[in-house]
Amino acid sequence: MDQLPVVLGVGGVVLLASVLAVRVSIRLGLPSLLLYLGIGVALGESGIGIHFDNSSLTQSLGLAALVMILTEGGLTTRWSAVKSSLGPGILLSTVAVIVSIVVTGTALHWLLGLDWRFGLLWGAVLASTDAAAVFSVLRTFSVGPKLVGTLELESGLNDAPAYIAVVALSSAAALDWTLPLLVVYELAAGLVLGLLFGWLGAMALRRAALPATGLYPLATVAVCILAYSSGQLAHASGLMATYVAGLVLGNSRLPHRSDTLSFAEGLGWLAQIGLFVLLGLYASPSRILEALIPGLVAGAVVLLLARPLSVVLSLLPFRLPWREQTFLSWAGLRGAVPIVLALIPLSQGVPGAERLVDAVFVLVVVLTLLQGATLGPVARLLGLAKPSEAHEIEVDAAPLDELGAELLQVRIQKGSKLHGVYISELGLPAGATVSLVVRRGSGFTPQKTSRLQEDDQLLVVTTAGVRDATERRIRAVDRAGRLARWRGELGR
Numbered sequence: 001m002d003q004l005p006v007v008l009g010v011g012g013v014v015l016l017a018s019v020l021a022v023r024v025s026i027r028l029g030l031p032s033l034l035l036y037l038g039i040g041v042a043l044g045e046s047g048i049g050i051h052f053d054n055s056s057l058t059q060s061l062g063l064a065a066l067v068m069i070l071t072e073g074g075l076t077t078r079w080s081a082v083k084s085s086l087g088p089g090i091l092l093s094t095v096a097v098i099v100s101i102v103v104t105g106t107a108l109h110w111l112l113g114l115d116w117r118f119g120l121l122w123g124a125v126l127a128s129t130d131a132a133a134v135f136s137v138l139r140t141f142s143v144g145p146k147l148v149g150t151l152e153l154e155s156g157l158n159d160a161p162a163y164i165a166v167v168a169l170s171s172a173a174a175l176d177w178t179l180p181l182l183v184v185y186e187l188a189a190g191l192v193l194g195l196l197f198g199w200l201g202a203m204a205l206r207r208a209a210l211p212a213t214g215l216y217p218l219a220t221v222a223v224c225i226l227a228y229s230s231g232q233l234a235h236a237s238g239l240m241a242t243y244v245a246g247l248v249l250g251n252s253r254l255p256h257r258s259d260t261l262s263f264a265e266g267l268g269w270l271a272q273i274g275l276f277v278l279l280g281l282y283a284s285p286s287r288i289l290e291a292l293i294p295g296l297v298a299g300a301v302v303l304l305l306a307r308p309l310s311v312v313l314s315l316l317p318f319r320l321p322w323r324e325q326t327f328l329s330w331a332g333l334r335g336a337v338p339i340v341l342a343l344i345p346l347s348q349g350v351p352g353a354e355r356l357v358d359a360v361f362v363l364v365v366v367l368t369l370l371q372g373a374t375l376g377p378v379a380r381l382l383g384l385a386k387p388s389e390a391h392e393i394e395v396d397a398a399p400l401d402e403l404g405a406e407l408l409q410v411r412i413q414k415g416s417k418l419h420g421v422y423i424s425e426l427g428l429p430a431g432a433t434v435s436l437v438v439r440r441g442s443g444f445t446p447q448k449t450s451r452l453q454e455d456d457q458l459l460v461v462t463t464a465g466v467r468d469a470t471e472r473r474i475r476a477v478d479r480a481g482r483l484a485r486w487r488g489e490l491g492r
Contacts, residue, residue: 043280068267073246085149105122105123224246283361323383339360423450427485
């Protein structure tokens with residue numbers, strides 16, 4: 001009890017510093033996880049001197065944080081934005097994971113002299129991309145909605161098969177023909193449980209009359225946690241159940257939906273901060289130096305061989321342009337998830353697992369620096385960066401829920417065909433209107449004769465029913481100008 005004020009004080013300082021680091025990371029165009037890892041390392045044995053080496057506790061807390069991150073990811077994913085990417089997203093989260101495991105394991109067997117099973121274990125640990133890492137970078141620029149939807153679905157779904165593979169390869173049991181059947185069962189059962197909990201939770205929350213608005217976000221998150229727990233107890237994929245339950249709930253007409261999404265986003269940030277600081281605290285800089293070469297070799301294999309091959313082979317049915325496949329290959333960021341997965345064999349006493357954890361730590365830092373800093377320039381080089389996109393902003397106001405309305409914020413970038421368009425020519429569907437224009441720091445209510453300019457920021461109010469049509473129209477005019485329909489541009 002005497003140490004409680006000190007512990008809470010240190011925790012508060014770390015949390016505040018981590019929150020402020022988000023703004024710094026956005027300006028630098030790098031995922032904030034690097035700064036959080038740095039804070040953890042500074043608190044650890046080579047910094048302030050806090051000694052922490054409990055791998056089992058780190059794994060448990062890491063999985064708990066991952067559940068919170070997947071909950072936030074599912075709740076904030078808009079089905080209308082990702083349904084066109086459903087096929088590519090599913091194949092990247094399943095077939096691509098298998099290809100990546102085989103290619104990485106084979107390459108590391110020959111390059112690092114690992115035995116076949118341990119090489120495949122390395123491949124399974126490194127097969128999962130990280131949603132937090134990917135989208136902290138994607139916030140700094142804009143690409144097409146189909147690419148974003150594909151990456152969003154992949155990063156939300158591929159944790160489950162990678163986790164199953166790591167657990168199977170870490171156990172002492174022999175691998176036989178029943179393993180594929182087990183994987184299919186766990187994923188399918190997790191999907192069914194997620195759909196069931198999401199549907200029942202949405203129905204219950206719509207009918208409940210809770211005494212306080214703040215209870216609805218708590219109840220929504222609790223449903224996702226129950227989905228994970230039920231999945232694990234049923235020997236199914238709890239991670240799959242969590243993400244799917246969140247996806248169903250987030251796309252249902254929940255009471256106080258904007259409050260729930262804001263709460264989930266804050267909870268997701270808190271989980272990311274706690275997870276990355278904890279992993280940085282667990283890392284040992286003296287051991288990491290010894291794992292530098294294996295980590296760099298594994299990183300090169302994943303970045304230059306396994307990821308491109310897995311993308312190309314899994315997306316063969318869709319015949320995506322080579323530019324989009326190149327971007328998807330480069331956007332496969334590895335974040336905290338591989339480190340958490342690497343702790344599973346360590347907690348089970350697999351020989352060589354400590355070397356794996358340290359090598360993965362090196363790989364994550366190096367690849368995040370390399371890919372995170374170059375993802376925007378690569379998108380622009382490939383001609384995939386978009387000048388402006390409408391996106392939802394969260395507003396904690398109950399009248400929006402009662403009216404069924406949403407707010408979209410649009411920034412008109414340089415080169416956009418929105419420049420010079422009159423408000424009357426914008427052609428938004430009935431039920432949507434531009435309510436505010438901010439120009440050079442000053443806001444005004446636009447009239448029909450108001451003309452849009454580069455660098456303007458627009459606040460668009462739209463009913464939920466015409467939200468997608470409003471986004472499509474804004475994108476169409478952005479690309480083709482006021483005569484977008486005549487030119488065949490529909491903004492998809």
